[in-house]
Amino acid sequence: MTARCRRTGRVLPYVDGELAAAEAAAFEDHVETCAACRRAVAVQRALEERLVALPRPRLQLADALRLEQAIGERIDRADRSAPPRPRLFALRRVAAAAAVLGAAALGLARWRTAGPVDAPVAVAPVPAAAPRRDVAFEPRAGDPALLEPARAEVVRVLAALPDERSLDDPLAAFHEATRPLREARVPLLPILEQLLKDPDPAPARAAARLLALDARGRSLGPDDPVLVPLLESAMRRADRGDAMVRALVAIGSPRAWAAVAAACELPHLRRDALVALAGRRDGASLPLLQRELQAELKRRESALVDAALAALPAADEARLKLLAELLRAGATPDEVAAALRRARFEAADALAAMLATRGAPRRDALLLAPLLQDDSLVAPLAELVARSDDPSAAAQALARFDGAPTVVAFATLAADPSLSRSRARILSSAFGQWLARCDDPRAVLDAAAEQLHEDARALEALVGFTLATPAPGGAGARLALIACRHLSPADRVRLIQELLTRREPAAPAELLAILGDASAQRDEGAGTAETRASDRLLAALLLCTYVNGGDEPLLEGARAVGGALTPAREARLRAAARALASSVARPGDRTRFDALLELAP
Amino acid sequence: MRLATTTSPPRTPADDDRSLAQDAARGDRRAFDRLVSRYLDRTLRICLRLVGNLEDAEDTVQETFARAHARLSSFAGRSTFGTWITSIALRLCADLERARKSRRRHVGELPHDFDLDRDARAPRSANPSLQSEQRETVRDVEAALARLPRRLRVALTLRTIEGLEYEEVARAMGTTIRSARLYVWEARQRLARELDPEAPP
Numbered sequence A: 001m002t003a004r005c006r007r008t009g010r011v012l013p014y015v016d017g018e019l020a021a022a023e024a025a026a027f028e029d030h031v032e033t034c035a036a037c038r039r040a041v042a043v044q045r046a047l048e049e050r051l052v053a054l055p056r057p058r059l060q061l062a063d064a065l066r067l068e069q070a071i072g073e074r075i076d077r078a079d080r081s082a083p084p085r086p087r088l089f090a091l092r093r094v095a096a097a098a099a100v101l102g103a104a105a106l107g108l109a110r111w112r113t114a115g116p117v118d119a120p121v122a123v124a125p126v127p128a129a130a131p132r133r134d135v136a137f138e139p140r141a142g143d144p145a146l147l148e149p150a151r152a153e154v155v156r157v158l159a160a161l162p163d164e165r166s167l168d169d170p171l172a173a174f175h176e177a178t179r180p181l182r183e184a185r186v187p188l189l190p191i192l193e194q195l196l197k198d199p200d201p202a203p204a205r206a207a208a209r210l211l212a213l214d215a216r217g218r219s220l221g222p223d224d225p226v227l228v229p230l231l232e233s234a235m236r237r238a239d240r241g242d243a244m245v246r247a248l249v250a251i252g253s254p255r256a257w258a259a260v261a262a263a264c265e266l267p268h269l270r271r272d273a274l275v276a277l278a279g280r281r282d283g284a285s286l287p288l289l290q291r292e293l294q295a296e297l298k299r300r301e302s303a304l305v306d307a308a309l310a311a312l313p314a315a316d317e318a319r320l321k322l323l324a325e326l327l328r329a330g331a332t333p334d335e336v337a338a339a340l341r342r343a344r345f346e347a348a349d350a351l352a353a354m355l356a357t358r359g360a361p362r363r364d365a366l367l368l369a370p371l372l373q374d375d376s377l378v379a380p381l382a383e384l385v386a387r388s389d390d391p392s393a394a395a396q397a398l399a400r401f402d403g404a405p406t407v408v409a410f411a412t413l414a415a416d417p418s419l420s421r422s423r424a425r426i427l428s429s430a431f432g433q434w435l436a437r438c439d440d441p442r443a444v445l446d447a448a449a450e451q452l453h454e455d456a457r458a459l460e461a462l463v464g465f466t467l468a469t470p471a472p473g474g475a476g477a478r479l480a481l482i483a484c485r486h487l488s489p490a491d492r493v494r495l496i497q498e499l500l501t502r503r504e505p506a507a508p509a510e511l512l513a514i515l516g517d518a519s520a521q522r523d524e525g526a527g528t529a530e531t532r533a534s535d536r537l538l539a540a541l542l543l544c545t546y547v548n549g550g551d552e553p554l555l556e557g558a559r560a561v562g563g564a565l566t567p568a569r570e571a572r573l574r575a576a577a578r579a580l581a582s583s584v585a586r587p588g589d590r591t592r593f594d595a596l597l598e599l600a601p
Numbered sequence B: 001m002r003l004a005t006t007t008s009p010p011r012t013p014a015d016d017d018r019s020l021a022q023d024a025a026r027g028d029r030r031a032f033d034r035l036v037s038r039y040l041d042r043t044l045r046i047c048l049r050l051v052g053n054l055e056d057a058e059d060t061v062q063e064t065f066a067r068a069h070a071r072l073s074s075f076a077g078r079s080t081f082g083t084w085i086t087s088i089a090l091r092l093c094a095d096l097e098r099a100r101k102s103r104r105r106h107v108g109e110l111p112h113d114f115d116l117d118r119d120a121r122a123p124r125s126a127n128p129s130l131q132s133e134q135r136e137t138v139r140d141v142e143a144a145l146a147r148l149p150r151r152l153r154v155a156l157t158l159r160t161i162e163g164l165e166y167e168e169v170a171r172a173m174g175t176t177i178r179s180a181r182l183y184v185w186e187a188r189q190r191l192a193r194e195l196d197p198e199a200p201p
Helices: A006-015 A021-033 A035-052 A061-081 A088-114 A132-136 A144-159 A170-177 A179-183 A188-195 A201-214 A227-234 A241-251 A254-263 A270-279 A286-298 A303-309 A317-329 A333-342 A344-355 A360-372 A375-387 A391-399 A404-414 A421-437 A441-451 A456-468 A473-482 A489-501 A508-524 A530-549 A551-561 A567-583 A590-599 B013-025 B029-051 B054-070 B081-099 B128-147 B150-161 B166-173 B177-195
Strands: none
Touching: A006 A021, A006 A035, A006 B177, A021 A035, A021 A286, A021 A317, A035 B128, A035 B150, A035 B177, A061 B029, A061 B054, A144 A170, A144 A179, A144 A188, A144 A201, A170 A179, A170 A201, A188 A201, A188 A227, A201 A227, A201 A241, A227 A241, A227 A254, A241 A254, A241 A270, A254 A270, A270 A286, A270 A303, A286 A303, A286 A317, A303 A317, A303 A333, A317 A333, A317 A344, A317 A360, A333 A344, A333 A360, A344 A360, A344 A375, A360 A375, A360 A391, A375 A391, A375 A404, A375 A421, A391 A404, A391 A421, A404 A421, A404 A441, A404 A456, A421 A456, A421 A473, A441 A456, A441 A473, A456 A473, A456 A489, A473 A489, A489 A530, A508 A530, A508 A551, A530 A551, A530 A567, A551 A567, B013 B029, B013 B081, B029 B054, B029 B081, B029 B150, B054 B081, B081 B150, B081 B166, B128 B150, B128 B177, B150 B166, B150 B177, B166 B177
16 A cells, blocks of 8 residues: 655646646655655656547538627627617628628629739639628638638638748738738638648648747737647658647747657657756756756767757756756766856856755756856855865865956955864865866965955965965965965065975976066166065065076076176175075974075165 | 837736636637637537547537536636636536436447547557457456546546646635545545555555
């Protein structure tokens, strides 16, 4: 016996499409783990299939005309039995009826002989008293043969409709061109529906296109449950399937979407159907889409998945969940990232909300957030590093973000005295990962240091991160920070000392450029308390230049720093540099390092 | 300089119906004919499912449109024309069901000459035994549907088979959206149990 579940009450709203996307997604998660609900959903789905498969009979055209005529007669009888009303239309109808009786046979015969191609209404000879249309095309004559010329006319009009590149509205053009037919009460929708099955694909495709265009306004008729099965039937033919799918998508009813879902099974339509399902706004097809795309990925076929992702607006949690699952199943990260970026703001909001939750949604968000690279997600991720029970995952996600805000977040977080040691270690390691994958650490670190220039603790933390990172990534970062104007001269000297101690190489040209910039910075601040510290920086840079390039760069650097370079000073510089270089690289040899000032201008 | 532009909201089918109904109320018979063309099929299908035979269904449909024509001036446009005509048809079907109970046959015997486009709904399998199975399934569902209490049958027909929104179902049945939902869900549960006795309650 199946156990009861208190959530089986959600089964019917779920199957009936009455749950909001988020509720539906939550219920789907529940169904995966609840046998009772799974069984109930299966039963209701089976019932839905049976109900949808019930025949929906449609009137034969001739029957429709007969019935319409009977309705007209009943209304006429009621009108006759009612007290007379001075209605103009009644007089017109009497005149029209008289004219029809007199001229129908002759008029219809001529109309059919002449053909309706250019002016189906005008060719009929009409007695002056009668409205022309009644004679030219009197559907109540009940002769189905009359419909053939109308059908031919509709085919002609469809063939002449403006194409996609035209600025003209094809639907308006169709209505204009078929005005005589409509005025003669020729039902156009059944003709269009029949054309869907035409042996010639051209009118079938054109009819489907028109029905798609009409789907919003429904100017051709109400949403008819018959139309969807017709489109579904026609889509099985490869020469028109795509046009039928477009029409189904435009109709957009649950029944139409079920037909689109069925098209996934047709090889010639699989791509169109998956793309259409991906673009479906209400998200009701997401579970099916996920299954189908995962199956594609299992077959190592990513082209269809990429095409579907290109149509998927990643604007809510349900779609983000789908993207995360596809990514895990092997979808191309670039395509997933593109899908995220197409709905950047909505995706960022949804990801931030998912990060604030626990469990699967947060795991999905941690996977997707770095692909979106939206700066608004940096703070929630940093918050997770500081507070969540799994700081590593959040730190690693943060490490995959580009840009200065990430570095600022790292530094600010590390400067927080309440951060535990273990989290600080995780953060430091993540910074190393960030550094290893950063394309231009110098520019990013410079920008970050600029943003942090009033936060000494954060800058200190940034230097600490850099010092804690091993070469080669760490060496590049250290050099980047040495070049950084926003860092204090003392910190820059500390970094240079570290560079020398660890014997990390740097290009002399690069060092000379830094030296030139540091010299200019010193001149800008001449006379301030920073001057001595700046001098120490220049001296340290000169020493570093000598260690990496020898005498020539040293002397070039000295000239750039300024002051007369007399032979005596030149000799003193060389001697001091040589003496320092041989001993300064010993770790902790601060006393000797202080002798750097000898090198100062 | 920016040119002034005028935009008007897009016309919906309901707007179009309302305008046709207004024209019809002013005596424009062509406008009413267009409304008849639009809603004839749907109304006939609903009536057929409720009264159970084509003869009565056609008669009810004729009466539905005749009454609608006579009362056009009372159509205030609060609901759509489609919903209004459906509500008239439902009332007439109820009258007919009461008056002609003995004549009622159920839709297990849908007349085939009524079916314009059989091939679009034909079973896809070429296997005759499978086709016969599918016909039997359809008969079972039709029979189970016919055994449902009237309100449940009406709600399910309008919502699940004709694809109306709950608001339209509610208006046509003269009830609230909540009740319409409950009717549909109750109908689905009963049908599921009827067709699959092991279905969970």
